[in-house]
Amino acid sequence: MSVFPKPPPGRELHAPNRFEMLLEDVEVEGDVPVELNGTFYQVGPDRKYPPRVPDPVPFSDDGVVQAFRFDRGRVDFSRRYVQTPRIKREREAGEALYGGYRLPHTDHPSVADTNRGVANTNVLVHNGRLLALKEDSPPIAMDPVTLDTLGEWDFGGSLSGPGFTAHPKKDPETGQMIAFGFGAKGFMTKDVVYYEISPEGKITHEVWFTAPYYSEMHDFGVTRDYVVFPIFPLIGDPEQVKAGKQHFGWDRSEQVYLGVLPRGGSAEDLRWFKAPNQFASHVMNAFNVGPLVSIDLPVAADGVFPWFPPYDGSGIDPVAARGRLTRWTVDMSKKDEDFAEVKILSDYPGAEFPRTDDRLQMSEYRHGWMLSLDGPVRNEFAHVDLHKGTTTTWAADDPRTILQEPCFVPLSGNSAEAEGFLLQTATVSDGRSEVLIFDARTIGDGPLARLTLPLRLKPLYHTSWSDAEEIARPSADPLGGPAATETATDAGPKG
Numbered sequence: 001m002s003v004f005p006k007p008p009p010g011r012e013l014h015a016p017n018r019f020e021m022l023l024e025d026v027e028v029e030g031d032v033p034v035e036l037n038g039t040f041y042q043v044g045p046d047r048k049y050p051p052r053v054p055d056p057v058p059f060s061d062d063g064v065v066q067a068f069r070f071d072r073g074r075v076d077f078s079r080r081y082v083q084t085p086r087i088k089r090e091r092e093a094g095e096a097l098y099g100g101y102r103l104p105h106t107d108h109p110s111v112a113d114t115n116r117g118v119a120n121t122n123v124l125v126h127n128g129r130l131l132a133l134k135e136d137s138p139p140i141a142m143d144p145v146t147l148d149t150l151g152e153w154d155f156g157g158s159l160s161g162p163g164f165t166a167h168p169k170k171d172p173e174t175g176q177m178i179a180f181g182f183g184a185k186g187f188m189t190k191d192v193v194y195y196e197i198s199p200e201g202k203i204t205h206e207v208w209f210t211a212p213y214y215s216e217m218h219d220f221g222v223t224r225d226y227v228v229f230p231i232f233p234l235i236g237d238p239e240q241v242k243a244g245k246q247h248f249g250w251d252r253s254e255q256v257y258l259g260v261l262p263r264g265g266s267a268e269d270l271r272w273f274k275a276p277n278q279f280a281s282h283v284m285n286a287f288n289v290g291p292l293v294s295i296d297l298p299v300a301a302d303g304v305f306p307w308f309p310p311y312d313g314s315g316i317d318p319v320a321a322r323g324r325l326t327r328w329t330v331d332m333s334k335k336d337e338d339f340a341e342v343k344i345l346s347d348y349p350g351a352e353f354p355r356t357d358d359r360l361q362m363s364e365y366r367h368g369w370m371l372s373l374d375g376p377v378r379n380e381f382a383h384v385d386l387h388k389g390t391t392t393t394w395a396a397d398d399p400r401t402i403l404q405e406p407c408f409v410p411l412s413g414n415s416a417e418a419e420g421f422l423l424q425t426a427t428v429s430d431g432r433s434e435v436l437i438f439d440a441r442t443i444g445d446g447p448l449a450r451l452t453l454p455l456r457l458k459p460l461y462h463t464s465w466s467d468a469e470e471i472a473r474p475s476a477d478p479l480g481g482p483a484a485t486e487t488a489t490d491a492g493p494k495g
């Protein structure tokens, strides 16, 4: 085991943790609401072995899942690596075998043509399985209670593309999961495949189409009647990769496209709308009122990832890279290629990691929450009330605190929109991490309670909540066998 490079100045709290752990009865300041009965999940990157090649992109570090299990005011914490086929190979070797972000030519020859996925981006329960997601590869199924890795999950053999978005949407009315994969016919191909998945986890409808150009298609919007694919010119050019550049480069010369497909439709039904050059990564929500289709997302005037600058060697403008929550509306009843309306919903600068009360996904809604990535300081987040047009914020006292993606939990199944709690993890210092629990409608009053952990947990990415009842429900398997045996094609050593 060689040593890790020292984190760059200002990135000390992001240094790898590398451990798995169980911490029963987490310390609590204040009272944990007894209504919280279920598990708060988060996944993110935590590199297990020192990098094989210098890699400035944090997106290729190994996925680790954290689970906070809430039961009548008590909380247990566990943290396990996702046992991807990739990390199993590296654990056998005792060193990194895979190279840079989506750069297979930088891998050790012994792992050529193997699954490079790190399952580090999003985590959610569907049909009794906890799915850890990375957009370049199939989901990895885990046991939602023990966090044991069950194996690659291809929806009973019905997943036809190589990848699967890290941002599938769960339809709160039908229980379907709606998803897609890009680069679907291989390395840097413009092909996209769209999937509708039944509550039982079987792909019931798929549509293949080609995007205007190959690019990082990170998230999308789903409404009751349509699917919306935003295409931003964070492009990939194989010639540039051959010349030693990153997989993705920000292209200021290209337009933005919005592809709109009716749910259940076919490729001939897909319409493309166009807008000037700009960038967004995550979608807060989408909905349609008849033929008027709206998608809400934090939009920035320039590319936002400093590690994916333009291929021409110019840099990203950090001020222009600040997003603002914006609503784009297109009219499916008109032949027009332009957007029908562009409206700034909140001036809150640097908006990112937008979330809703997910019972209102795909519908008209009122409340949202998001972080501010406004420069290096990450101790603040915001609640937007779209009816009142207000943005309320809360900031941790210590400006070094790194707040992570908020996650809404309803008070009960039939509570009103935003009536419930907002959970988020916070990396506070080298010896302290927290989970903050807010009343979701009054975050400005500060947290109702805080879980405190006596160590640094590095900041991770996306979060989800599952009620205890959803976790307890066994998976209905379209092929008849229990998930754990039928998918455990690559089940290696359990951490």
Ligand code: V55
Pocket: 059, 120, 121, 135, 216, 218, 281, 461
């Ligand atoms: C993003 C994150 C990724 C990735 C590609 O937020 C894009 C954007 C955590 O991994 O692989």
Ligand code: FE
Pocket: 121, 166, 167, 218, 282, 462
């Ligand atoms: Fe994401």
